[in-house]
Amino acid sequence: MSAAPPSPVIEARGLTKVFAGPRGTSVTAMRGVDLSIAADTTVGLLGGNGAGKTTTLSIINGLLLPTSGTIRVLGRDMTRERHLALARMNVSSPYVDLPHRLTVRENLTVYAHLYGIADVRGRLATVVEDLHLGEVFNRPVGKLSAGQKTRVALAKALLNDPEVLLLDEPTASLDPDTGDWVRTHLAGWRRRHGATILLASHNMAEVERLCDTVFVMKDGRIHDQGAPADLIARHGRQTLEEVFLDIARRADGHP
Numbered sequence: 350m351s352a353a354p355p356s357p358v359i360e361a362r363g364l365t366k367v368f369a370g371p372r373g374t375s376v377t378a379m380r381g382v383d384l385s386i387a388a389d390t391t392v393g394l395l396g397g398n399g400a401g402k403t404t405t406l407s408i409i410n411g412l413l414l415p416t417s418g419t420i421r422v423l424g425r426d427m428t429r430e431r432h433l434a435l436a437r438m439n440v441s442s443p444y445v446d447l448p449h450r451l452t453v454r455e456n457l458t459v460y461a462h463l464y465g466i467a468d469v470r471g472r473l474a475t476v477v478e479d480l481h482l483g484e485v486f487n488r489p490v491g492k493l494s495a496g497q498k499t500r501v502a503l504a505k506a507l508l509n510d511p512e513v514l515l516l517d518e519p520t521a522s523l524d525p526d527t528g529d530w531v532r533t534h535l536a537g538w539r540r541r542h543g544a545t546i547l548l549a550s551h552n553m554a555e556v557e558r559l560c561d562t563v564f565v566m567k568d569g570r571i572h573d574q575g576a577p578a579d580l581i582a583r584h585g586r587q588t589l590e591e592v593f594l595d596i597a598r599r600a601d602g603h604p
């Protein structure tokens with residue numbers, strides 16, 4: 350008898366999110382999104398501006414409540430028992446700034462205490478070495494370059510060795526060399542830890558390189574999904590960027 354397949358690390362069923370807009374209007378950011386993400390994988394969330402990627406990540410992280418549908422992470426219902434999953438997760442997003450006046454050391458120390466890390470000094474020493482932050486360790490975060498801030502944000506996100514890491518645009522505004530360094534670091538970290546990464550990105554080459562599976566969102570729906578190579582073959586294209594443009598420019602938005 351074969352063993353039952355492992356349950357997904359992230360499982361969303363019928364997620365819908367309606368935001369209240371100005372003067373009684375509303376914006377539907379997600380329309381019945383289903384996601385099933387296995388452990389030990391890197392998964393990409395693609396979609397044009399306003400497709401619903403950040404909203405999806407925020408609901409998975411328990412920051413936003415869905416209007417309807419269910420979301421479970423690491424077996425926990427994120428609308429009712431997120432505190433039981435959050436210690437095993439982390440997130441990095443350019444939309445969430447670290448306090449500018451605090452130094453890198455102070456920021457990471459605060460987060461390490463928040464995460465309940467026992468050996469704060471030892472853990473900081475490891476992430477500072479891993480992410481090459483020695484030179485900027487005692488500088489205020491507000492005085493760092495975009496690339497340096499990204500590495501600090503990543504260090505914060507890896508402090509608790511998360512089993513699930515959510516990344517919104519992990520290499521936006523980085524030069525090609527720094528972006529490549531971050532991608533290599535993430536891929537190595539994920540392999541070593543057997544973690545699961547869900548990343549929203551507009552960088553198709555990044556997604557093609559890092560992701561085992563891709564979900565393509567448009568107008569709050571998942572329009573297609575699969576391994577990058579399978580999506581490219583299915584659409585009869587050469588690159589993921591061409592697949593993305595096919596879906597983005599399709600008039601009715603449906604496959």
Ligand SMILES: Nc1ncnc2c1ncn2[C@@H]1O[C@H](COP(=O)(O)OP(=O)(O)OP(=O)(O)O)[C@@H](O)[C@H]1O
Pocket residue numbers: 368369370376377378396397398399400401402403404405
């Ligand atoms: N707090 C909010 N209140 C009202 N509308 C919102 C809110 N957050 C997002 N929206 C709307 O929901 C839709 C989806 O936004 P979301 O930020 O999830 O898209 P996205 O795919 O991450 O876009 P981008 O690539 O531009 O970051 C957009 O129409 C956006 O204007």
